[in-house]
Amino acid sequence: MTPRPTAGPTGSPTPGPNPAICVLGTGLIGGSVLRAAVGAGYEAWGYNRSAAGGAAARADGFDVTDGIEAVLGRAAEADALIVIGVPMPAVDAILSDIRLFAPGCALTDVVSVQAPVAEAVHKHELGARYVGGHPMAGTSESGWAASSSDLFRGAAWAVGVDPGTHAQVWTRVARLALDCGADVVPVIAAEHDRAVARVSHLPHVLAEALAVAGAGGGDLALGLAAGSFRDGTRVAATSAELVRAICEPNATALLDALDDALRLLGAARDSLAAEGTLGELIDAGYSERARYEDLRRWEITGIRPGDHDWLEKLREAGQRGGVLRTLD
Secondary structure, eight states: OOOEEEEOTTSOEEEEOOOOEEEEOOSHHHHHHHHHHHHTTOOEEEEOSOHHHHHHHHHTTOOEESOHHHHHHHHHHHTOEEEEOSOGGGHHHHHHHHHHHOTTSOEEEOOSOSHHHHHHHHHTTOGGGBOOEEEOOOOSOOSGGGOOTTTTTTOEEEEEOOTTOOHHHHHHHHHHHHHTTOEEEEEOHHHHHHHHIIIIIHHHHHHHHHHHHHHTTHHHHHHHOOHHHHHHTGGGGSOHHHHHHHHGGGHHHHHHHHHHHHHHHHHHHHHHHHHSSOTTHHHHHHHHHHHHHHOOOEEOOSOOTTSTTHHHHHHHHHHTTEEBSOOO
């Protein structure tokens, strides 16, 4: 494993030892970050508001407690990278605690929507050392028991390159993502939220609609359901509270995606009623699915954090499908 970078006064990375990380919220995603980081050699500990959740993590040999002041005090002492792993509705309260007990720590998150998190971070005056993050991985299950050290292996992990991002903090966040086994996708918050509305949040809504429509056929329909229904409704097995926390904070972008989906379905419905055919939707869907299967991420090289225009160069590369798999 390559050495983790620290940074000198200019903010450019230089080799250094594994930094400490502190994970706030050890459910599926936060718990998986903690497991993967420990496996990669980080000094890592966490907080879970549920005493039972903390006990489950400790039973598996991980340092997780429900005492936020002590957890953040330790982070401040160790100059740890703090990873916010709570759902969006709990972010504001967590940021209040960070501002009180560890305001000088570098900060990232693994929340499913980025612009609202960034807004909350700046409201609490913690923006100077914040870099947004979102690993694109998950299951329909939740909680510590669902977490896995391999969850991010080969996954895309969005890391923010918004204007004003500091190279030192960005490098620490990107390094954590790489050490968890992910590919780093550089992206600004607004573009991230528009993208995930279509490939993450909309699928949740469509899965719920399919589950309800399918069940409308009664027990006979559900008894006949096979792979297409099972796969199409997989994420509908996610807890309703968590789905709301994932999707609703991204309402504006999700509304645009829903409008497009409704337009496509409406056109197919009208064509079926008038002509007995589903129109262009089937061919277009087949083509776009094939494009997704054939899409290959390409590796970004030659852009060093802290260099001139590095944020814009990384943003442009990310827009074109580029990922980082190493840090120079």
